[in-house]
Amino acid sequence: MIPGPFQRVMFALYTVIFFLYLLGPLVVMGVSAFNTPQYPQVWPIDGLTLDWFAALFADQDMMTGLKMSLWIGLLVVCISVPIGLAGAIIMTQIQPRVRSLYYLVVVSPVLTPGIIIGISTVVFWRQFTGQTGTRFLYDGVVLTVLGQASFISAYCMLIILARLQRFDRSQEEAALDLGASYPQVFRHILLPFLKPALASAAVLAFLSSFENYNTTTFAILSDKTLTTVLAGRVRQGSTPAISALAVVIVAVTVIGAIAFEIYKRRADAAAARRQRAALEAEEAELAGTPTPAMG
Amino acid sequence: MNGSLAFIFGLPLAVVVLFFALSAYERRRGIATGPGFFQRNGLAVGLYLVLAVGFWAFFIILLPQLAMVDMSFRPKLPPAQMGGPKDLYTLENYRYFLFGSTTSTAEWNWLHIKAFFLTIGVSILITLINFAICYPLAFHMAQSASAARLRVLLLLLILPYWVNEILRAFAFRVLLSSGGIINQLLMGSGLTHEPIDFLGADVGLYMGLSYAYLLMMIFPLYNAIESLDRNQVEAARDLGAPWWHIHAFIVLPHAKPGIASGCTLVFMLTAGALAAPLVLGGPRTLWFTPIVYDRFYQAFNWPQGAAYAFILLVSCILFVLVVLKAFRLSLGEITR
Numbered sequence: 124m125i126p127g128p129f130q131r132v133m134f135a136l137y138t139v140i141f142f143l144y145l146l147g148p149l150v151v152m153g154v155s156a157f158n159t160p161q162y163p164q165v166w167p168i169d170g171l172t173l174d175w176f177a178a179l180f181a182d183q184d185m186m187t188g189l190k191m192s193l194w195i196g197l198l199v200v201c202i203s204v205p206i207g208l209a210g211a212i213i214m215t216q217i218q219p220r221v222r223s224l225y226y227l228v229v230v231s232p233v234l235t236p237g238i239i240i241g242i243s244t245v246v247f248w249r250q251f252t253g254q255t256g257t258r259f260l261y262d263g264v265v266l267t268v269l270g271q272a273s274f275i276s277a278y279c280m281l282i283i284l285a286r287l288q289r290f291d292r293s294q295e296e297a298a299l300d301l302g303a304s305y306p307q308v309f310r311h312i313l314l315p316f317l318k319p320a321l322a323s324a325a326v327l328a329f330l331s332s333f334e335n336y337n338t339t340t341f342a343i344l345s346d347k348t349l350t351t352v353l354a355g356r357v358r359q360g361s362t363p364a365i366s367a368l369a370v371v372i373v374a375v376t377v378i379g380a381i382a383f384e385i386y387k388r389r390a391d392a393a394a395a396r397r398q399r400a401a402l403e404a405e406e407a408e409l410a411g412t413p414t415p416a417m418g
Numbered sequence: 419m420n421g422s423l424a425f426i427f428g429l430p431l432a433v434v435v436l437f438f439a440l441s442a443y444e445r446r447r448g449i450a451t452g453p454g455f456f457q458r459n460g461l462a463v464g465l466y467l468v469l470a471v472g473f474w475a476f477f478i479i480l481l482p483q484l485a486m487v488d489m490s491f492r493p494k495l496p497p498a499q500m501g502g503p504k505d506l507y508t509l510e511n512y513r514y515f516l517f518g519s520t521t522s523t524a525e526w527n528w529l530h531i532k533a534f535f536l537t538i539g540v541s542i543l544i545t546l547i548n549f550a551i552c553y554p555l556a557f558h559m560a561q562s563a564s565a566a567r568l569r570v571l572l573l574l575l576i577l578p579y580w581v582n583e584i585l586r587a588f589a590f591r592v593l594l595s596s597g598g599i600i601n602q603l604l605m606g607s608g609l610t611h612e613p614i615d616f617l618g619a620d621v622g623l624y625m626g627l628s629y630a631y632l633l634m635m636i637f638p639l640y641n642a643i644e645s646l647d648r649n650q651v652e653a654a655r656d657l658g659a660p661w662w663h664i665h666a667f668i669v670l671p672h673a674k675p676g677i678a679s680g681c682t683l684v685f686m687l688t689a690g691a692l693a694a695p696l697v698l699g700g701p702r703t704l705w706f707t708p709i710v711y712d713r714f715y716q717a718f719n720w721p722q723g724a725a726y727a728f729i730l731l732v733s734c735i736l737f738v739l740v741v742l743k744a745f746r747l748s749l750g751e752i753t754r
Contacts, residue, residue, distance in 0.1 A: 134558065141555055142574060145632065148589035149578055151599055155592055163592045165599045209470035216455065218440060223748075228475055234682065236690020236734060238707055239486070239727045242714070246489050246724060247482035254423050273478045305453075306460035334582035337692045341714070353584050357697050361591060369585040376580035 149369070156366035163363045175367040182364065188352035191264070192333050195348060198268045199275055199332040200325050206272065207279025207324055208317070211287050214280070230281075232274035237337025244270035244342050263346035270342040271332050278331065279324035286320035430476040434468065490725035511725030530709060530726075537706035538733060541688040544628045545681050548635045551628075552680070556639035557669065561648060579633050587697035590626040591617065623698040623705070630694055631687045635680040642676020643669060678745045682738050689734055706730060 155163035159170040179185065210229055217225055232240060244266055252261040290313070298308045314321075336350040343351055356365060441455065456464040491507045499505065515534075518527035559571055578586065594600055596613035604610050616622045646669060654664050670677070695705040710730065713723030742748070 134554065137554055138558075141551065144551075144629065145578055146574065148586070148593050148629070149581065151593050152585070152589040162597065164597065165592070166602060205466075206470045206474045209467045210474065212459075213467055213471050216458070218437075218444065221437070221440070225475075228479060229471075232479055234686050234734070234738065236686060236707070236730060238690060238692050238710060239731050240482075242710075242724060242727050243482035243486035244478075246720070247485035250422070250485060251426065251481075269478055272474070273482075276474055276478070304460065305458055306463055309459065309463050330580075336583055337690065340692065340711075350582060350584060353582075354693065354696060357584055357588050357591075361588070361595070365585070365588055366592065369581050369589070372581055372585070373577070377577075 149373070152366045153370050153373070155363050156370045158363065161362070163361050163366050175363040176371070178362075178364040179367045179371070184347065184352045185349065185356075185368070188347045188349040191346060192349040195264060195267055195271070195339075196329045196332040198264070199271050200328045202268060202272045203276040203279050203328045204321060204325050206276040207283050207328075208321065210276065210280035211283040214284055215287060230277055233277045233281075235274070237274075237335070238341060240273055241270050241338040241341030244273070244338075245344070261344075263342070263344035266342040266344065267339050267346075267348070270338045271335055274338075275328045275331050279328055282324045282327065283317060283320045286317055290316055426481060429481070430472050433476075434472060486724045487728055489721050490728045492721050494719050494721050511722045512729075514722060515726060515729060529704075533704040533706050533709055534729070534733075536704050537689055538737075540624065540627075541685050542737075544624065544631075544688050545635075545685045548628055548632060548684050549639075549677065549681060552632060552636040552639055556636050557643055557665075560640050560643035561646070561651065575633060575636060583630060583691075583693040584697060586630055587626045587694045590622050590629065590698060594622045594625075617698060618700045618702075620700070620703055623694060623703060626694040626698045627688050627691055630691065631684045634683040634687060638676040638680035638683065639673060640676075642673035642679075646672045674745055675747055678741055678747050682741055685737060685741075686734055689730065689737075 151165050152163070154165045154168075156175050157171050157173070158164050158168050159172045159174075214222070214225065248261055248266055248269070252258050294312055294316075295308050298312050299305075303311070334350065336354060339348055340351050340354065353365065353368070356362070438455075445454070458464075459467060490511055491509070492505060493508050493510060495502075495504060514527065515530055516527055518524055518530075555571075559568055563571060581589075592598060594616040596615065600616070601610075601613040604614065605612075650668055650672075651664055654668055659667075690707060691705075692707045692711065695703060695708050696711075699705055699708065706726075707730070710723055710726045713719050713726055717723075
């Protein structure tokens with residue numbers, strides 16, 4: 124594509140405006156976290172301070188909410204990833220004539236507004252636990268985990284399904300011919316093949332759970348998560364401590380993303396090394412030199 | 419009461435039995451071949467698959483939705499009278515949405531009706547605006563950006579979405595408040611003398627909503643355009659097609675599933691957004707989800723809240739169906 128100079132200038136201008144729109148609000152909020160006035164202010168800078176971070180960590184409700192959010196995120200991962208895996212496997216095995224109905228049912232939570240999922244979860248489990256005498260299950264954490272699991276399991280299923288569709292059936296057949304049982308194929312062939320997808324599903328599940336507000340605000344009942352505490356604080360009024368929280372979240376995720384990138388590069392390098400070693404061994408074998416037996 | 423319990427446990431059981439009956443039938447008729455379900459997966463894994471998906475499909479997705487719909491047709495009663503003689507099906511909650519309380523003098527419940535149509539209308543508008551904003555960048559990323567540039571762009575795009583929805587809305591409040599940087603710039607440049615009340619005029623809300631779901635538009639578009647063979651664009655250009663012909667007759671038709679999927683996602687999320695209206699909305703803001711929220715936690719009228727939620731859900735489903743119909747697509751194609 125060879126755009127003219129006019130088009131190129133227009134496009135550059137558009138890109139700048141786009142990213143100004145995308146990042147500007149966050150930069151503004153970030154700056155206000157370090158400025159001294161009581162109300163989040165960017166300009167003029169009256170003085171630099173870290174007091175708002177101290178205020179944030181001294182906020183007992185926020186810290187309890189944070190613990191609760193981490194705990195719920197962990198539970199959602201433990202429920203959604205296995206459900207998503209099962210959902211994806213069933214999708215590949217279900218009779219074609221009911222597949223689209225099944226697909227419609229399990230993908231519908233992705234498209235359902237979050238507050239509706241929250242409301243319906245609370246309504247159903249209130250009745251159900253009342254009728255079966257399992258009132259102890261009518262609990263903010265349980266309901267939030269169930270409500271979030273509805274759509275997060277669907278995300279997990281879509282991620283796992285994408286990889287499952289690339290699965291080479293002949294690997295399974297080879298294992299079966301060599302005398303493996305079906306559960307062994309599942310355990311030793313399918314799960315290792317799906318491992319990268321399972322890992323990214325787990326990360327995505329945790330993050331979606333951690334930042335969810337719409338479903339959580341209904342399902343959490345009288346408990347509090349970080350997002351619900353935050354919503355309450357924001358509605359009461361603006362303080363730079365809230366900006367400070369955003370700065371902390373961005374810092375943690377950027378560090379996490381960098382760590383993940385480094386880990387992935389190392390893993391890729393290790394995989395490349397293994398492949399090279401395997402190739403060399405094969406060549407050596409073809410050349411007729413005896414190779415040490417592989418464990 | 420026991421009737422509903424029988425339903426709750428009976429429905430999943432009936433569906434599972436139906437599935438196995440169907441599969442046995444197909445096997446006998448020779449339509450299906452190969453090992454049966456439990457033979458193929460083994461008993462333990464097979465049971466895990468059925469139980470996990472059954473629990474998910476019924477106890478997490480379907481039954482709660484049905485319970486909500488059921489509740490929306492019931493009157494508001496104190497807990498002691500639930501299931502009693504007064505617990506009859508009624509359209510009262512839906513009547514309230516249209517005509518308001520029986521004691522009010524107004525003919526229609528204008529406040530709620532207006533909020534509802536405003537929400538739907540503004541959501542459609544925001545969806546279109548987001549499409550217009552995202553399309554050029556998605557096209558650039560998919561067709562002409564170099565690999566290194568693409569990585570930087572993707573990182574910049576994803577970065578704001580690590581921050582949660584409430585904080586993103588809060589950022590707009592900081593930005594647009596009467597002492598905020600935008601008003602300072604406007605007054606400093608002499609364009610206005612008084613600070614403009616962006617938040618009171620709902621400009622903040624609409625900007626915040628559009629901002630919140632940009633990513634949901636750009637990624638489906640990017641994925642769809644990326645799969646287009648660049649040679650097609652080249653060929654069209656060599657044959658002398660003007661740039662807008664290339665977009666209108668080659669790129670857009672090819673990207674149809676991505677466009678439909680992005681539009682559906684953005685519309686659904688905007689219409690169902692709760693965080694942005696709570697944080698950025700003023701006291702006079704009309705948005706439907708906070709009204710639903712208030713039915714529950716201000717009016718404590720759960721059946722009415724359920725009815726309002728159901729109205730929202732049905733309109734969203736209708737919208738998706740209309741979009742799919744207009745684009746001649748199936749649901750499977752857009753959730754890819």
